[in-house]
Amino acid sequence: MKSSALPIRLLAVLCLSALLSACGGNGSSNGSNSAPSGDTIKIGIDLPVSGADASIGIPTQNGTVLAIEQAEGKGLPGGFHLKADALDDAVQGVHSPQQGASNTKTFISDANVLAMVGPFNSNVARAEIPLTNEAGLVQISPSNTADNLTKGPDAASLRRSNPDTNTYFRVCAIDSRQGLAAAQSARKLGFQKTYILDDNETYGLGLANVFETDFKQLGGTVLGHDHITKNQQDFKALLTKIAANHPDVVFFGGTSSNGGGEIRKQMFDAGLSKVAYLGGDGISDQQFIKDAGVTADGSYYTLAAPNTQKLPSAQQFVKDYQKRWNSQVGPYSASAYAGTQIIIAAIVKAIKDNHNKMPTRAQVLKNVAATKNFDSPLGPIGFDKDGDSTSPVISFWTVKNGQQAFVDQVKLKL
Amino acid sequence: MHNVLQQLVNGLSLGGIYALIALGYTMVYGIIELINFAHGDVYTLGTFFSLAILGLLGVSNQLHGTPLVIDVAITVIGAMILCGLVGVVIERFAYRPLRNAPRLAPLITAIGVSFILENVMQLWRGPSPVPFPQVFPNPAWVVGGIEIQAKQMMVILFAIVMMVALQLFIYNTKLGKAMRATAQDRDAAQLMGINVNATIALTFLIGSALAGAAGFVSGVYYQSTWFFNGFNAGLKAFTAAVLGGIGNLAGAMLGGFLIGLIEALANLFPNGNQWSNVVVFSVLVLVLIFRPSGLLGESLPEKV
Incomplete structure (x- = not known):
């Protein structure tokens, strides 16, 4: 009797494995060298939005998405469309450097992603900076505060692929x-x-x-x-x-x-x-x-951010945020919004400089690095040579x- | 000295939880020589079941008098029954079909079941910690400067009562005798008319029910739970079972208390907390090398 049950079991196993491989099939098939196509520009978002980190990760992501939606609403030069590509770096409810690195690779392999926002946690940043540094993809973190991401020999080792290029910026204090x-x-x-x-x-x-x-x-x-x-x-x-x-x-x-x-x-x-x-x-x-x-x-x-509710420059943002998300602003929502605005401004400038053609990652990176006195809800923001904010507030x-x-x-x- | 005694109390109550989990490990190993890696997750499931039952009863915080006794009893017994049933189901579908397969096969399904349970709990109650209500008041007694809390007493008493009850069951009842016979020689037991499948299922029922009890106790003790807690707790309880002599009930209890004590006493040293896991698992390695049969285990005659 046993032998007759075997084919059925085999079939069941085959069905299951087919199902699983179908689920896992949407991996990155784009090579990193393929040119961007169409008129869509994507901004990658890597934040922890499930589990114990979600209560702070989601409002942060909301800030980023709001900035992207507003820019898309106003329209970009050259008829380009702006889209958020949001991924979760929490595994089993806790931020994970491995997952962050894997998300970053997904962004890098998608030629339409010209910049990314994130990560939220400093240990995740340590896993991501070498990747964006190698690929020349600019990233702005709303909330990483560890000193050794931008300062000292530790930071230099993160930039080992291109020691002279910095792709990592942050709008918070250290x-x-x-x-x-x-x-x-x-x-x-x-x-x-x-x-x-x-x-x-x-x-x-x-x-x-x-x-x-x-x-x-x-x-x-x-x-x-x-x-x-x-x-x-x-x-x-x-x-x-x-x-x-x-x-x-x-x-x-x-x-x-x-x-x-x-x-x-x-x-x-x-x-x-x-x-x-x-x-x-x-x-x-x-x-x-x-x-x-x-x-x-x-x-x-x-x-490592100001109290948004008390900040005169943030009042419009707070109103827009509450209207869009129907919830209170999170501790790093305004920081994420400001960081995303800097990225969008850099993209817009790059499109114009490129005569309304699709800009490159290098152009966006150059524009972000040159940010000075950028008018944001947090007040004027600029970056120093390490990529740190020149006007940090605590x-x-x-x-x-x-x-x-x-x-x-x-x-x-x- | 005062510090040492206070850490002893902490260690004993932590050890009580490990001991309750270790009992289930050791029972299952004793009867079918399988390390049931899903056991730690059944323990966490016990906390979630308790939480669900307390929710159904509408219990929030700090009960007194009769409602306390009734509600807590319903919760403990309910969690034990549910976990016991889960254990039986796991045995029926993940282990019994592989009873005569090579030893590695059920070990791998055990790990698979562990992952399934973890993810089911994550889907059920989410991936972040879930608070557990303080179901009874928690007075503390101070004896010679050492503070002992009601919930610490509860953990220790729970563990000891459960072990004694189990010991009595196994050595004084017919079903217990059947379990011992099955553990000694499955084929001979079957020839003597013992329903081996039912006996093994019973072992899983009892072992998993104990994990359910441990789950309730840990919920009360920590006032929170997390779907992934069972992984660490399971590993430590497994270490406890090996330390005491796997297959030996009193040994599991002793091992559980010892592991709890080692973990707590590690804090007497600078940076001890960081090293406590290293110490606990070093103990596992040392025991496996120098006394593979454990502290109370007897070296069994070779099975042919």
């Missing part, structure tokens, strides 16, 4: 400023002793190290510095150890998707319920409040009654 702002704000709130945690990622570790140095320099005491591990669920033992050191504030360098909210929640089980919690923009998302629940109150965080926030509450625009004492 962590050497964000960490300093966090340290200054913590001292201003009267915190004397801190215990530092980080998630061991490019962003989290870098920010925690800056905070540690600056907090000490401002006369504070750093009781210790520990790293959490990937997918860690139990922080109780670690927090018990921290409680024994009696800090005034626990600093966390990392993202909500790596346990930012869970740590805050478990602080209440480990005798740290009266101790403040401070983080960077990694916990500036709604996911943090969702994960930490009622314990989110009494947390503080910095944001704001300081807290959580009150389960809501994000603006404290201050930080004026750095450098």
Whole structure:
């Protein structure tokens, strides 16, 4: 009897595999050398829009899409059409450098993609910059803050294919400023002793190290510095150890998707319920409040962007955004919008320079790099030679009654 | 010293969760010599089932008195039954057809089932962490400066009660005897009139029900869950089962508590948290090299 069942099973397996290969079939068949065709120009968007990063990734993506839609509505010279090509770099709910790199390769192999917006997370950027650098595709990140993406020998190694070309730009502040702002704000709130945690990622570790140095320099005491591990669920033992050191504030360098909210929640089980919690923009998302629940109150965080609601130059953007998406502006929506506007302006200029013909990636890159005093909702933006914003702003926030509450625009004492 | 004792309490409660999961690993291995890699995901499924049942009961936060006892009992038993059924279904469709195949084949289907469960949970409750309500008040007792919370006591008691009940079941009932006989020699057991398929299904039912209980306990303990938690917890529980002697119930319990303690006590050293996984899995390697039968395991006579 067994032998008669075999062909049926074989058939079933064949059907399944055919189905699977059909699903996976829309890979990149375009070679990177093929010329752009038609009159459509695409802007690639690589952000985490599922899972624990989605609560901040989606409003960021919305900002980008809004800018593209507005430009398309106004019309581009030469009759070109502008389209967003959005991909998700979260795998199993957490931003993934591998997925980011794969998305970037998809953009690179599509000749109609002339620029990309993203990524959101610094460790994803480390995987993407070498690719865009090699392909000469310009990318603007709304939110990567790690210093070593643009500064120092680490950044140079990311540009190893074309050391003299920079394809990576960002409109936010960097962590050497964000960490300093966090340290200054913590001292201003009267915190004397801190215990530092980080998630061991490019962003989290870098920010925690800056905070540690600056907090000490401002006369504070750093009781210790520990790293959490990937997918860690139990922080109780670690927090018990921290409680024994009696800090005034626990600093966390990392993202909500790596346990930012869970740590805050478990602080209440480990005798740290009266101790403040401070983080960077990694916990500036709604996911943090969702994960930490009622314990989110009494947390503080910095944001490497201004408070859009309070910014006179951003009022029109806020109105447009709420009208289009029917939701509140996210922490990095305006930054993404501004970055995309810079890209669009660069494309428009390139089309004009090219006598209304399809521009090349190199032309778009050249125009983005030359950006100075660009009028955006964040205020005038320009890029320095490293690709960093020349007018970075940092704001300081807290959580009150389960809501994000603006404290201050930080004026750095450098 | 005070620190060490407090970490012991943390380690024991963490270990209690590992122990509950390890019991299921060790039972399944004992009876069909299969490492059921999907077991950790059944544990996470237990948390999600508990969450769903609490939702159906309309429970939110901090119950007291009779409703507490009734609702919590319904939740635990419901999660255990559902997980047990999932275990039986997994056994029927992923392992039984491969019972006489080479050993590698069911191991690979086990990994496949693990992926299926993870993705089903991701589709069901989304890929981000899901909060779990605090179903009962959590008073803490301070004994000699050491704080012990109600939920920590609950975890430890749960693990011990479950292990004792299981031990009694296996050594004092007919079904337990059938399980032991099947574990010793499947063919001989069949010749003696034991329904081997039913006995193996029963093993999966009980093992997975224990994972369901562990799932509820971890939901209460951490007040949150994530579809991917079972992967790490499963690996640690597997380590616990090997450490204690795979196939041995008391060993699984001992191993679970030891792994929990190792993880917590690692925090007594600078940067310990980062190294805790390294230490735990080094223990696994060392045990496999120097005492493959585990702490309480006996080296079984060669099966022919």
